[in-house]
Amino acid sequence: MKIATWNINGIKARIDNVVKWLEMAEPDVACLQEIKSADENFPAGRFESLGYNVAVHGQKAFNGVTILSKPPFDDVASGLPGDAKDDQARYLEAVISTADGAVRVATIYLPNGNPVDSDKYPYKLAWMKRLEDHVRDLLEYEEPLVLAGDYNVIPVPEDVHDPEAWAGDALFRPETQDAFRRLVHLGLTDALRACHGEGHQYTFWDYQAGAWQKDNGLRIDHLLLSPQAADRLKRCEIDRFTRGWEKPSDHAPVWIELRL
DNA sequence: ATGTCGATACTTTATCGA
Numbered sequence: 001m002k003i004a005t006w007n008i009n010g011i012k013a014r015i016d017n018v019v020k021w022l023e024m025a026e027p028d029v030a031c032l033q034e035i036k037s038a039d040e041n042f043p044a045g046r047f048e049s050l051g052y053n054v055a056v057h058g059q060k061a062f063n064g065v066t067i068l069s070k071p072p073f074d075d076v077a078s079g080l081p082g083d084a085k086d087d088q089a090r091y092l093e094a095v096i097s098t099a100d101g102a103v104r105v106a107t108i109y110l111p112n113g114n115p116v117d118s119d120k121y122p123y124k125l126a127w128m129k130r131l132e133d134h135v136r137d138l139l140e141y142e143e144p145l146v147l148a149g150d151y152n153v154i155p156v157p158e159d160v161h162d163p164e165a166w167a168g169d170a171l172f173r174p175e176t177q178d179a180f181r182r183l184v185h186l187g188l189t190d191a192l193r194a195c196h197g198e199g200h201q202y203t204f205w206d207y208q209a210g211a212w213q214k215d216n217g218l219r220i221d222h223l224l225l226s227p228q229a230a231d232r233l234k235r236c237e238i239d240r241f242t243r244g245w246e247k248p249s250d251h252a253p254v255w256i257e258l259r260l
Numbered sequence: 261a262t263g264t265c266g267a268t269a270c271t272t273t274a275t276c277g278a
Contacts, residue, residue, distance in 0.1 A: 009265075009266070009278085010265090010266050010267075012266085012267085013265085013266060013267090014266095034266095034278090036266070036267065060267090060268090061266090061267050061268060061276095061277095062267080062276090062277070062278095112277080112278060114277090114278075120277095152278095206264075206278090207263090207264035207265050207278095208262085208263050208264050208265090209262075209263050209264085210263075211263095211264095247265095250264085250265080250278085
């Protein structure tokens with residue numbers, strides 16, 4: 001089973017690129033972030049005609065996540081528990097059945113958190129704590145679990161082209177990295193790190209300053225796996241080529257193959 | 261040092277978020 005994550009930076013602007021990539025890459029499950037669309041305006045029909053079931057948790061203009069799945073959904077839950085007042089659409093989770101068992105998949109658009117002296121940074125850290133608490137609960141099921149998304153976290157200096165330039169940024173602050181480590185240390189496996197130890201494997205290149213042409217990237221899109229999913233991990237890759245397309249997202253898809 | 265893009269609205273240009 002092939003499971004992918006991609007921050008598409010707006011479904012309206014990216015629909016043709018997303019369809020083209022789905023036809024090429026043929027993931028069984030695709031977790032998309034930053035759809036920037038209300039549920040009722042999301043072009044679910046385009047994906048249904050490609051054979052996908054569609055679960056969407058959107059809002060007008062900003063944020064928004066979706067899961068596209070060829071196998072049917074058993075169960076879908078919108079929103080990250082832990083703060084009833086949080087109305088930002090950043091988390092969606094589904095159980096997906098296959099002939100060889102079920103996998104629980106979450107699509108995550110973790111808050112960016114910049115600027116760090118605004119209320120956005122404490123919101124990011126609080127959101128990460130809520131994610132940690134929720135994942136601790138999910139791990140008790142002892143089932144294959146894939147947490148896929150744009151974490152807006154650069155885990156280590158080897159995940160950024162110029163660590164000094166990013167010092168102090170909300171994606172790279174020690175508090176951010178500590179919160180990410182606490183999540184991983186619940187017992188998760190960082191799939192790309194497990195398959196590619198060499199570092200400098202980027203998933204995002206800013207639109208500005210020729211970042212793509214210079215390979216000035218960041219690794220901020222991650223697939224974190226429960227032990228039962230990690231045991232089935234065959235492969236993890238980044239589809240960098242989409243970043244070179246016309247009208248690209250600033251993020252590239254990342255995908256895993258599981259024996260499932 | 262600067263450089264971009266997408267969505268929105270009392271819309272065609274400014275503002276916000278990233």
